[in-house]
Structures are given as C-alpha cells and as structure tokens.
Amino acid sequence: MTQTSTKPKVWVLGNGQLGAMLTHAGEPLAIDVRAVDIMTPTDDILPLAPNDIITAEREQWPESALSLQLSTHPHFVNGPVFSRLADRYSQKSLLDQLNVPTAPWSLVDDHTKVETLYQAFGPRVLMKRRTGGYDGKGQHWLKQAEAGDIPHDWRNLAIAEQAINFDEEVSLVGVRTREGQCVFYPLTLNLHQDGILMASIAPLARLDHLQAQAETMLSAIMHELEYAGVMAMECFRVGDNLLVNELAPRVHNSGHWTQAGTHMDQFQLHLRALCGIAIPQPQVNFQCVMVNLIGIDNDPRWLSLPNAELYWYNKEVRPGRKVGHLNLSVPNLTVLTNSISALQTWMPNQYQAPLAWILAEFTKS
Template identity: 70%
Template sequence: MATAKIWVLGDGQLGAMMRHAGMPLALDVRPVDIMSPSEEKLPLAADDIITAEREQWPESCLSRQLSEHPNFINGPVFGRLADRYTQKSLLDDLAVATAPWELVEDQTEEAELHNAYGERVLLKRRTGGYDGKGQHWLKQAENTSIPADWRNQAIAEQAINFDEEVSLVGARSADGRCHFYPLALNLHQDGILMASISPLTRLSPLQAKAEAMLSRIMDALNYVGVMAMECFRVGDTLLVNELAPRVHNSGHWTQAGCHISQFELHLRALAKLPIPELKPALPIAMVNLIGVDHDSNWLSIPGAELYWYNKEVRPGRKVGHLNLDASDNAEVIDALLALQTWMPEQYQAPLSWIMNELQD
C-alpha cells in the first residue's frame, strides 16, 4: 500500500536513525541535506509529512520548500523554542519552573545582574550554541564584562547549584494523548552529554511531576511528536534547563531499553499510528562517543550496541554512541569495566560514574 512520505529537514545522525526506525513500519522516511546548494525541487506530495531533526536551519532552496509545506508538523514551534528568550518566556507564561533569568539589553549593567542573581551569572546566546558553546560566565570576582555583541542577543541566568541533571523524553499524539519514557539521569562534561542511564528506581518519585510539566508545554504548543525536556534537580524540585522539539541525545537509550525507541515513537505520532504503553526494560547505560576513533573492540563487549555516525572525527564532535544492555546491573557493570580498557582517559571518570549509579 502507498503511504505518505515523511521528509526530515536535515540529514544528520538523528535523521538517519529516524529513517532506520521507519523501515519496520514501512514508513518512507527521507532525510534531506538542506546544506545542498541544489535549486532542484523535491517531489513533495500534498499529503507528505515534514519534520525536522534540528531547531534551526540555514536558508536554502530545500529548507524553504520543506519549511513552507502545509504539513510541516510543529512548524511554528521550532523557531519559538530555538530562541532562548521566547522559550524562557513560554515557560514563565505556563508557570513551569526554570532558572531565574532576564534578557540582556542595551542598558543592562553587570552590577545589576550580580545584585539580582549572585556572584556568578551565566549568559547564553539566544540562538545557536549547543554542547556548551554560546555561553559566557559573568564572574563578579573577576570583573567579567558582557560582550558587546551579546546585548539583545543573549539572556542572563542565575547559576543553579543543582544536585544532578535529568531529562524526560515524551511524545504527544495528534489526539492530544501524551506518552512518556522514564526519566534519564545525565552526566555532562564541558557542556557535552557524556552518558545517560534509564530507568533508575530512585528517580521514580519525580516522574509524575516531570510528566505534568512536559504535558503542559506540549499541550500549550499543540505539539505532535517527540519532545525532550532537560532539567536540573534541586532536592525535590525540577527546573527546566532546555527544551528540544525533536528526538534527543538523552533518549538514545530507548533504542535498547524499550520496545519502541524514541525515533519510532516520533514517527508513530506523526503518522497517526497506534502507540501502546511504553514498557522500558532494565536500566540501559548510553555512552556518547565524542572525538574518538572507531574501535572494533567495542563490538566484543557483551550487550554493547554500537551506533556509529560515519562522521569525520574531530575533538568535541559526537561521532557515535554505545548502548549497554544486559539482564541485570551486574552485567552492565561488567560491560563498563571492559569498555574502560578501550576508552581514553577522559572517559574513565564518566564510566566510573555510571558504575557507581548502578551499584547504588
């Protein structure tokens, strides 16, 4: 039977994993290289569906054609959430907790920001910036200044002394029903996600609160598909740090940890296919591969599932990830011990962190 195509604005690893997830469902998912200078039009049909693997994209013939299609699902949402000013404004309007913040304007003074938010204030560019980029610390003790070209282009946030970082990945169907995976515990290093673990029993008391927050956001946006919500945990309080209107790195564990991965979940929501209750398996450890060369020894580790993005390896660049799957925590720990022997120094502490969490 002929079905509508699902075009993905962007052809990076997220688009590739969506395409792969669509195959068992006979969904024709087509990631598009929007960086291509081609002026040739895509053969879009009226009932085709458009989604995106990124919040922002460069202006091109292909990006215009895709983003202007009537079936560009969540079209108005991407720009709203890609701008940290409008994203934070939305959270405030919805009374969803986030770090205290304000727009950095022409008249904003460093002293005023320190009086309002403390000795350390984090500036974030309104758009762009990821994996720790696009950030600038104002430190009162060092007399740090607001960069001249950041005025009206950045927000200022109070530094949060959080206990840990967690994220919730969920989806909303076209009929308004919401579906959620368990919270994931995340570890960042230099602003880049290094590892995620889910599910963890100790995070269960926060699940309902997190689901209520993300439901409120998705409902307000009339959102359809997968969205990720990254949070700081401060005691029993969750503060939203970032929202991502797409499949997300911290949800990669679902490829091994649930019968429906986040990529398939997103496609089911877009295509209006049934979505049963999500049933995660035992805890999965996801390890990002960042700036490291491919090593076939990883494939010798029991329970290791490798996703290699086939990108040029550069420092700080995500080039793949490993999901470590086993029947119990002890087997995952054994896999981590084996992985430590094949990974460089910067991975020793994150791998030990995962083991400590699984032993608690």
Template identity: 60%
Template sequence: MSQRVWVLGAGQLGAMLQHAGMPLALDVRPVDINESHAPSLSDADLVTAEREQWPETLVTHTLAQHSRFINKAVFGRLADRKTQKELIDSLGIATAPWRNVANDITANELRDQLGERVLLKRRTGGYDGRGQHWLRTDDDQVPDDWQGEAIAEQAINFEEEVSLVGVRNAAGDCVFYPLTLNLHLNGILYASVAPLARLQPLQAQAEAMLGNILAALDYVGVMAMETFRVGDQLLINELAPRVHNSGHWTQAGASISQFEYHLRAISGMATPAPQIIGQNVMINLIGTTYNPAWRDLPCARTYWYGKEVRPGRKVGHINILGTDVTQVRETLVLLGDLLPAALYTDAIDWSLKALKD
C-alpha cells in the same frame, strides 16, 4: 505506496529516524539543507525536522512551506531561548531565574538581579557547551556583541541533571519514558542512565511539567525536557522539540524507541506505552575513532554515525543493556578499557556509581 516523511536535516538524528521508519513501512527521507536541488514534495507527504533552527536555503524554504510540516510554528519559538523561557514562565513551570540581555545591561546589574554567578547563553544555537559566557567575578563584563543576542541565567547549585522524553499524539494523548540521569562534561552529554528506581518519585512531577508544555503548544511528536534536580524539585534547563541525545538508550532499552514514537505520532499511528527492557546505559562517542573491539562487548550495541572525527564532536554512541545489573557494570568496565582514559574515566566511573546508587 508508503507514507513519505521528509526530515529537515541529514545528521545522525535523521539517519536514526530513517532506520526507525522501515518497520513502520514509512518512507523517511532526511535532506541535507545545503543540497543544490530541492526535493519534490506531494501534498500527502509529511515534513518533520531533526534540528530546531535552520538557515534560509533552497531546501529549507521548500520544506518549510509545505502545508504538512508538523509543528512548524513550534521550532522557532523553542529555538530562541528568550521565547522558550517566556513560554515556560507563562505556564508557571519552574526554571532558572533569567533576564534578557539587552539595552546595554551591565554585568553588575545582572549580578544584582540574579546573584553572584551568572551564565550568559546565546539566544539561538550554542549547543554542546558552545555559545556560553560566564560572569563569575567583578571583572567579568557582558561582551558588546551579546547585547540583544543572549539571555542571562542564575547559576543553579543542582544535585544532578535529569531529562524526560515524551511523545504526544494528535488526539492529545501523552506517553513518557522513565526519567533519565545525565552526565555533562564541558557542556557535552557523555553518559545517560535509565531507569533508576530512586528517580521514580520525581516522575509524576516531570510528566506534569512536560505534559503542560506539549498541550500548550499543541505539539505532536517527541519532545525532550532537560532539568536540574534541586532536592525534590525539578527546574527546566532547556526544551528540545525533537528526538534527543538523552533518549538514545530507548533504541535498545524499550519496546518502542523515541525515533519510532516520533514517526508514529506525526503519521497518526498508535502510540502505546512502551515496555522498558532492563537496565540501560548510553555512552556518547566523542572525538574518538572507531574501535572494532566495541562490537565484541557483551550486552552492548554500537551506533556509528559515519562522520569525520574531530575533538569534541559526537561521532556515535554505545547502548549497554542488561537485565543483570552486574553484567551491565562489567561491560562498562570493559568499555572503559577501550576508550581514551583522559576523556572517559570520569564518565565510566560516574555511570558505575549511578548504577550502584
């Protein structure tokens, strides 16, 4: 009988974990947290999650009580931006200066401590550009209902956004992918490019940062670290204790994907170093309907999530892979013609420039 792995959450990440488990002979079962019936778990089963936080439901209670819920104590700590920042600070790792928003702290006090431009972030939730509030001018104030519910960060004048996805096994051994260059528009990830030779000088710095965090948490599995690049220094923006959107390119561009790595690590399988295959670009499909013409693009693979299409919603992604960078660029141009120009002109142009640089 194959090892059974339950995934708390049944979104696209859970589905991709399920797919990655098939060649490993793992029985991966994503579970909708709002199901009316809780699954029946055995003592030998494993539990993981595709999300950092979850409400109390019959399903989440059942899964969270299982003795083999890997990294259970980590999720709450990193899902709260306050305790996440406190962890990073305690390890002496660079991050944007921040303050807790509590005790009726005023916008002027935050600006005095952090500078003229301050970003408030809800302590939990608020991904893809939600749950944020800027204090840019003297007239901006801290909303009353954000007191005790948010942190404030100094706005960083960064050159670019770079992420690192790594995996740690139970023996403490870590493996990392090459750094990934990312483009966010309105707080939503639109494109990722990896590997890039010009980022290689930052690789050791990034691995030391994430490696220290993985070790401090005794974490097993895949974790992503989003950073700002300021000159030749990296500052952590946020951590994600799970497989991550900026690592989706590994499905096509590496011998072992991030999804397979996570399952290998939590189930005690080997985690050898990956072989990187060619040049990769990942384009998120956001609020756009499915186009069969995507299937005809050379060196492109479409991943469709089967979700209702709504503005701003991630409904799929396309991985473009090639050993010939010219062909990758040509495919990007073709893809641009098949996507809404208003949404994707900037993302396609940015990706082409990243490959040229």
C-alpha cells in the same frame, strides 16, 4: 493521518545522525522517511506530494530554496514551534507563561548593566546566546570575583541566568499525538562534561518519585504548543524539585537509550505521532546505559561486549564531535560491571570519569 494502502512519506529537515535513525525507524512501519541535506547549497527541488509530512532533526537551518520548500509545506508539523523554542528568550518566556519552573533569567539588551545582573542573580551569572549554541557552545560566564563584564557583541543576542547549584541533571522524553494523548518514557539521569552529554542511565527507581512532576511540566508545554511528536525536556534536579534547563522539539540524544532499553524507541514513537499510528505505553525491557562517543575513533572491541549496541554515525572524527553512541543493556550488575571495566581499559582519559560515574550509580548501597 489515517492508515491507507499508500506508504506514508516523511521528509526530515536535516540528514545528520537523528535523520538517519528516523529513517531506520520508519522501515518496520513501512514509512518512507527521507532525510534531506539542507546544509549543502543546491538548486534542487524535491518531489513533495500534498499529503507528505515534514519534520526536522534540528531547531534551525539555513535558508535555501530546499529548506523553504520543506518548511512552507502545509504538512510541516510543528512549524511555528521550532523557531519559538530555538530562541531562548521566547522559550523562557513560554515557561514563565505556563508557570513551569526554570532558572531565574532576564534578557540582555542595550540597557542591561552587569551590576544589576549580579544583584539579581548572585556573583555567578551564565549568559547564553538566544539562538545556536549547544554542547557547551554559545555560553559565557560572568563572575563578580573576576570583574566579569558583558561582551559587547552579546547585547540583544543573549539571555542571562542565575547559576543553579543543582544536585544532578535529568531529562524527560515524551510524545504527544495530534489528538492530545501524551506518553512518556521514564526519567533519564544524565552526565555532562564540558557542556557535552557523555552518558545517560534509565530507568532508575530512585527517580520514580519525580516522574509525575516531570510529566505534568512537559504535558503543559506540549499542550500549549499543540505539539505533535517527540519532545525532550532537560532539567536540573534541586532536591525534590525540577527546573527546566532546555527544551528540544525533536528526538534527543538523552533518549537514545530507548533503542536498546524499550520495545518502542523514541524515533518510532515520533513517526507514529506524525503519521497517526497508535501509541501504546512503551515497555521497558532493560535498564540501559548510553555512552556518547565524542571525538574518538571506532574501536572494533566495543562490539565484543555481550550487552553493547553500537550506533556509528560515519562522520569525520574531530575533537568534541559526536561520532556515535553505545547502548549497554543491563540484564544484571555483573554484565554491566564487566563491560564498563573493559571500556575503562579501552577508552581514553576523558571517559574515565563518566565510566566511573556509571559504575558508582549502579553500585550504590
């Protein structure tokens, strides 16, 4: 899309926190971003114009008159990609087709025997629902030592993966323009707890030697899909090799650090790609730490930290629910150490291990 005097309008399937942050990112670019609630049943019809652009903050959505109106619009960018990557069977098949490394896997169907899975993948096998399932949901472990078996209602609805003894988890967030230009942020180091992302750190010099490998992998995927916009690739690091764990065709939780750490965050990058606006290489201003806020109440003391930026999603606080995130810029080690020490005092027990992990990463010799 070329720039004109008309303010571009981008509609977002979904009005959760990612839709809200896309809306905020559109304001300095004079892009009118409208995040649409597609979870509440309604007969409303949106005033879509022929040149409006449609994107999504999630891979799946309930079918309704509203979601059909958006998803069948001729400018629904990446329309076929969402369903292809939302299904772990077709996502894994794509990775195999492109020879992009991923954990060995197979489809679980009516003929799959648990003994065959153990023979192929070893004594621990992770089953994942083909669709849905995130933040640790939709997963089931098969353990030979415990005589584990395939749940009867998972057949034809799941894949099975070899358990990977990985060193750590990293992710790459990148963007591809309609013309095929790809731009990437530095690799991000991630810590998960009970399947939920708790903290991210970027950039890290010790990951620099893996950057080209990761960019080659994500470039191949985005080019094959003729993708336009931001995509995230979560990986296991095993030595000096990366294995793709999951792909997300959208802005991503592990890219939130870019809001404080770079001059152009992932939300603006996504909108630029959709609307045909120039995309230079984002400049990193600071190292940054992102701490997810999971099922805890808003604490006004967080904003007293000199390096903290709070994004509060204004959701009902429930156990296991993402209700916000903190970005902590790292101008120097003293500032970071003081802020983490304060958070260790203020935050509940579930945060002690992630906060200690952050400090350990920055104080390694």
